[in-house]
Amino acid sequence: MTTEKQVPVLTVDGPSGSGKGTVGQMLAQELGWHFLDSGALYRITALASQDQDIDITNEAQVALVAKGLEIKFIPQKDAPPSVSLAGQVVGDVLRTEQIAEMASQVAAMPKVRAALLLKQRAFAQLPGLVADGRDMGTNVFTDARLKIFLTASPEIRAQRRYKQLKEKGFDVNLARLLEEIQVRDARDQARTVAPLKPADDAHILDSSGLDAQEVVQKVLDLLKAN
Ligand code: C5P
Numbered sequence: 001m002t003t004e005k006q007v008p009v010l011t012v013d014g015p016s017g018s019g020k021g022t023v024g025q026m027l028a029q030e031l032g033w034h035f036l037d038s039g040a041l042y043r044i045t046a047l048a049s050q051d052q053d054i055d056i057t058n059e060a061q062v063a064l065v066a067k068g069l070e071i072k073f074i075p076q077k078d079a080p081p082s083v084s085l086a087g088q089v090v091g092d093v094l095r096t097e098q099i100a101e102m103a104s105q106v107a108a109m110p111k112v113r114a115a116l117l118l119k120q121r122a123f124a125q126l127p128g129l130v131a132d133g134r135d136m137g138t139n140v141f142t143d144a145r146l147k148i149f150l151t152a153s154p155e156i157r158a159q160r161r162y163k164q165l166k167e168k169g170f171d172v173n174l175a176r177l178l179e180e181i182q183v184r185d186a187r188d189q190a191r192t193v194a195p196l197k198p199a200d201d202a203h204i205l206d207s208s209g210l211d212a213q214e215v216v217q218k219v220l221d222l223l224k225a226n
Contacts, residue, residue, distance in 0.1 A: 008033075008128040009143075010223065011136035014150035015185045015196060016100070017157025019207045019215060023150065024132035025080060026216045031130065036123040037073065038133030038140070039103065040083050041116050043094050044071055046102035048085060056102055063111035069119070092168050097180050104184045107134075108191040134188055137199035146226050148219055149198035152208045154182055 010027065012020045021037065028035035045066045046056060054061045073081040074089070083090045093099065106112050120140045123129055131140065137147035152160075158178035165172045188196040198204055203222055207215050 007124045007126055008145045009124055009141045010128070010130045010219070011141050011144045011147045011199075011202075012130065012132045012150060012219075013134055013136050013138070013148070013196070013198070013202070015134075015157065015188070016181050017160045018150040018152050019160065019212060020132045020148075020150045021080065022212045023207075023215045023219065024130050026212060027219055028130040030216065030220065031128060033128035033130050034123055034125055035073070035075075035081065036120060036129060036131040036133075036136075037081070037083075038116075038120055038131060038136060040073070040094065041066075041069070041071065041119065042103040042107045042112075043099050044069060044083065044085055044090065045112060045116070046099055046106050047090065047094060049106065050102065056106055059109040059111050062106050062109060063115045066106075066112050066115035071119075092170075095165070095168060096170065097165070097172075097177065101180065101184065104187050108187060108193070110193045113193055134196040135194035137202050138197065139194045142199075146219075146223050147199045147202040148222070149202040149204045150215070151204060151206050154178060154185070156208050157181055 012024045014020045025035055045062065048069060049056050049062050049065045052065065054065060056062055070086045072084045074084060075081050083094060117140065123131065137144060155178065158174060158181050161181065162172055162174050162177050205215060205218060
């Protein structure tokens with residue numbers, strides 16, 4: 001892959017609730033770089049398959065949906081980019097645990113991952129890209145300038161997700177959320193294709209006792225030093 005030769009890429013991977021979405025967006029804003037929320041592509045694939053009444057265990061059909069996605073990320077000031085599918089803005093339904101669970105199922109399918117690979121690489125554009133996900137450093141942008149793997153304890157991650165979902169007005173239960181996160185992490189780590197794990201050359205940052213700004217500062221310091 002030749003992307004990094006022209007375009008600097010910063011990858012931020014980690015499990016759900018590790019803070020990578022918030023931190024990734026803040027970094028992109030700080031650096032003036034583009035931002036890729038790769039999880040949104042898996043979520044949209046799940047949502048679009050559901051909307052088209054496709055059996056989400058049918059890998060070939062789900063991969064066809066993934067291939068045909070017309071997705072746009074529309075930057076928002078001080079908020080995550082909104083996502084549009086075939087010209088229609090997709091609301092907060094994309095962020096529900098139900099869609100996250102389906103996303104994790106379709107993400108374990110090699111044909112689906114292959115269908116989304118080039119779409120993800122196409123986000124690498126000047127002046128640079130911050131890419132957030134599970135396999136940005138291990139698979140999609142293997143020669144990124146800097147690779148970060150963010151972790152935090154499952155309890156802290158569940159609390160963060162709880163707060164985020166509550167703020168969006170969803171009815172959530174903390175104990176159930178913790179269970180769902182653990183099931184999803186286990187599937188993401190155990191799958192044979194592009195499992196969730198740090199790249200050999202990733203910097204591992206535990207965000208448990210840190211706020212988002214402190215994590216951003218640590219990453220910016222690493223970027224300067226690398
Ligand atoms: O990050 P987010 O929670 O939106 O991701 C939803 C699901 O999409 C994850 O649980 C994971 O299974 C999948 N995913 C992935 N590879 C990525 C990003 C997300 O497999 N790069």
